[in-house]
Amino acid sequence: MISEKMKPLVNNNSAIRAMFEEGNQLREKYGAENVFDFSLGNPNVPAPAEVKTAVLEILEQEDPVFVHGYMSNAGYPQVRRAVAESLNRRFDTNFHENNIVMTVGAASGLNVALKTILNPGEEVIVFAPYFLEYGAYVNNFDGKLVVVSPDTETFQPNLEEFEEKISDKTRAVIINTPHNPTGVVYSEETIIRLAEILNRKQEEFQREIFLISDEPYRELAYDGVFVPYITKYYKNTIVGYSFSKSLSLPGERIGYLVIPDELEDSENVITAAGIATRVSGAVNAPSLMQLVIEKCIDAKCDVEYYDRNRNALYEGLTELGFTCVKPQGAFYLFVKSPIEDDAEFCSKAKEFNILPVPGKSFACPGYVRLAYCVSYETIVNSMPAFAKLAEFYGLKQ
């Protein structure tokens, strides 16, 4: 009874979600404290106190017809202005409210962006490893996903292969930095070279190529690493942002798109993005949460907590003989599987109540992702289990 397009999705129902359910079963069997579930990117750090304060203030002070009512499909103008001004303050940009379209999280934002610009058969390039849902989003609009293979030395994008894969059908490129699943932050040098290639290829094919920067982890960066603001390097950039991680609000579905004036035909693209938000069924980003964002635009979740987790997990695992690039952002560690088959490694890990996600779920087999947005205690308590796993595979011997 289901549509042809949905059938493969139903058959391969997200491995990450399946693991989430499996985790629940293990927790029931062994007790939550004895299961080391690193599978889901669900922030464990609570939303900052400002969020609750903002909700209470809004409900006390504002008319409920306003708070819960419709507004422009792109969002409340004052919220979009607050977002634009915060970006300008922090990144020395020149956005105004019209450059901002509030969205139902970043996933919805990416869908709105793709609906706005992508025609059937056009190509969207992504860099492995990548969040597999990008494939579903591109497929929503009958585009074709083109995957650039990973540079497993650095997990910076493989720009030689990228350049070769740009064709006269390329409409967009999706990047994600800080990066899921590796935690790598794309360097300024990488971004400059990427922009150079795109400009050259736009010229060659006489056609615009949009760079979609998916940035839910922008604020989760460590060691003072520099996270370049992409619109400053390439004019046809659309930024997709979410407050899911930075304010620990993943369930609330609140984010935005940035569509700069410099983008080709930007006025039409901005109008179309508002309409795409409407006809896709979202209509607008949730109203109360928009107003919360206005008040909490510069609030931050406890990044130190993730940083401590990062160091504990990275140091613990490398000491045991596991290898991985030290992440500078997000809350993931992308660990090399000691055997070729990452799914088999995950099965073995599960025997020790450790739940990673296989790298093939990110188009990068031979690795596994550990999401360290868990309690610090989970990391500390998981170490003996990881030690047994390392021993099983004869690491450091």
Added chain:
Amino acid sequence: MISEKMKPLVNNNSAIRAMFEEGNQLREKYGAENVFDFSLGNPNVPAPAEVKTAVLEILEQEDPVFVHGYMSNAGYPQVRRAVAESLNRRFDTNFHENNIVMTVGAASGLNVALKTILNPGEEVIVFAPYFLEYGAYVNNFDGKLVVVSPDTETFQPNLEEFEEKISDKTRAVIINTPHNPTGVVYSEETIIRLAEILNRKQEEFQREIFLISDEPYRELAYDGVFVPYITKYYKNTIVGYSFSKSLSLPGERIGYLVIPDELEDSENVITAAGIATRVSGAVNAPSLMQLVIEKCIDAKCDVEYYDRNRNALYEGLTELGFTCVKPQGAFYLFVKSPIEDDAEFCSKAKEFNILPVPGKSFACPGYVRLAYCVSYETIVNSMPAFAKLAEFYGLKQ
């Protein structure tokens, strides 16, 4: 730069929205109290007090990681259970939590339903007048919209023409009762005949036809009119619901789909609807509002207020010589234009600071929609303006 599919949408940007902006301009010029804006279905009755109480309780008592976190794509199980139980209590149905998929409002719910079941080229039947966005939703999945012409005597669906228009390509039928833009409630007799036709045609074409019942106005019904619960009359029914009107939460984007066990292949359809919610970018319905719904499942907005508006506007206008079917539900009056060209009539009305929506925006020219979800004072104060308009057209003379 925008996709081919978006171009016509950008060109014909929703007439209703455009009028909303126009209304803002008139308000600025003449003062809000002198503009009679009947254009937008934005509830003016505030959300019931239970909503605020629920938010405060949830924020006081629950862990923010839970309140704002991810849950199953279909929604929190306890929320879906509360919805199912409320439906069972009120409509003597037998739903359980798995029959409910929480959605980002009804518009997102309809998109999820269509994504789940519709293949490119398949037909979806609607009854004029209808909410034009249905066309955009069907177009999102490359379906073909088939429009049954209106029965302007009663605005019940034209079932003879409906039967003729069902083909071996028909995959779904969308109904909406209480109805936008006429306020008509489909009678039980209508539903029984509709179901009979669908069953016969399913048999004839050996193929399932889904009845999608879009019900955001279910609770806005007057004079004790009976609003049949559609799943009880036709087994392949999917209900799309929203709390936008019943709890005055349109900006919050919270609603649900009901996919009954009796529906063909229901288990797969339910799974696919959850996945469609995810890959469409919504991921899940906003988390805090889901928890609010659990607490407010039987709360009601002030329906009496709309009822008073309905009577005042209906009686006022018919007294002035305008004609329309008396609405039994929703918050719309569908008034016959005194001249053939409803757009011209709307332009004239605007000269008296009255803002209706032309019937052609609902595929039913020769009529205009008045949304009476406005203050009672607006209706009272608009009467002299309507009187001048009636006089201009020589009504009752």
